[in-house]
Amino acid sequence: MSEIKIDSSWTLFLDRDGVINERNFDGYITSVGEFKFLPFAIEGLKELSKQFSRIIVVTNQQGIGKGVMTENTLKEVHDYMKNVLKSEGVIISDVFFASNLRGSHGDRRKPKNAMGIEAKAKFQEIDFNKSIMVGDTNSDIEFGMNLGMKTVLIASAEKVSVEPDIKVNNLKELSDVLKF
DSSP: OOOOOOOTTOEEEEOSBTTTBOOOTTSOOOSGGGOOBOTTHHHHHHHHHHHOSEEEEEEEOTTTTTTSSOHHHHHHHHHHHHHHHHHTTOOOOEEEEEOSOTTOTTOOOTTSSHHHHHHHHHSTTOOGGGEEEEESSHHHHHHHHHTTOEEEEEOOSSOOOSOOSEEESSHHHHHHHHOO
């Protein structure tokens, strides 16, 4: 089913909203109470964490730039996500986020590659040619393509025109496709 042959030296990059947790199409996840794991996300991540040496979250969070939430609030949400996953045996190596408004000076948002470059600077063993980017939007897939990663689209209500390497419905399905 999968033409991607991975081993434990590979890195898994994940978008957050629409991949790990339910996406708020009308706004932003601004508190821990609004953060709801997607069905099969934890189960899939438990399997994927056995297959990849690193799991890194890269997420656009312009709600901070818009003043809808603070970096501290975002940190609380990410700490909650990481702690729940850790209790299930899943370690998130790091979370990188772009808080700027779309198109602002110094834009770090996906599909620009800034968060990927930052991840590689922190984890020098990352090889983008041995990495997979999982997302639910054009910008997620383009981010992975821009860095030479394999790409996976999680099906959602989002309209996507970019063609990924693999399409799945959730992270559990991805873990089944990528079993090695």
